[in-house]
Amino acid sequence: MDAERWWPPFVEVVAIVWIALFVVDVAVTFEVLVVSETVASTVRTVLQWLLVVFLLDVALLYRWSEKGPRAFVRANWFLILTVVPWFRPFRLLRIGRSIRALRLLTGSRRVGSFLNKVRGKCHSLWCRLRD
Structure with missing residues (x-):
């Protein structure tokens, strides 16, 4: 399937964008970076929508795996944990x-x-x- 080939690199790019926006959001929160309220709100909204991409990633990987739910969770618990972008750096392990x-x-x-x-x-x- 063609989507199985381009989807993983797409998710990795989304993860990099998420990390960059997260850094911006933290900098705005701690007043290290000053931006308008509109920009800050847009950053938070994009962060929330990008979480949907990560959830979709796990759903698609489950669909493509041809395993039952228990077998998929057992085999991919680490992947499921890293759906939450804060845990994505753990993939480096x-x-x-x-x-x-x-x-x-x-x-x-x-x-x-x-x-x-x-x-x-x-x-x-x-x-x-x-x-």
Whole structure:
């Protein structure tokens, strides 16, 4: 499905916009940034509407997953938690977990050897492209 391909990057862009607007809203609240009441109200309204996008994100992921509700929640509890944009930075923890898993795999001789070969090929390709 075409939407399954463009939806995740769209949600990530919306998350960046949400974070930027949230920073603006906090700055306005603590009077670090002075804007008109209309602008402040518009920022708050956009923040609320962007939350709808995050809820729709989880609904679409559930629909595309072909799992039952319990299995989906069990498998994606972390994703569901990060629907609330305040928790979105916690998605970075997934990257850390992936790096740890990769480090464990490189300890294995076969996988480590394979990854070293891939790294060597990438390096030689990079050198050829640079010249």
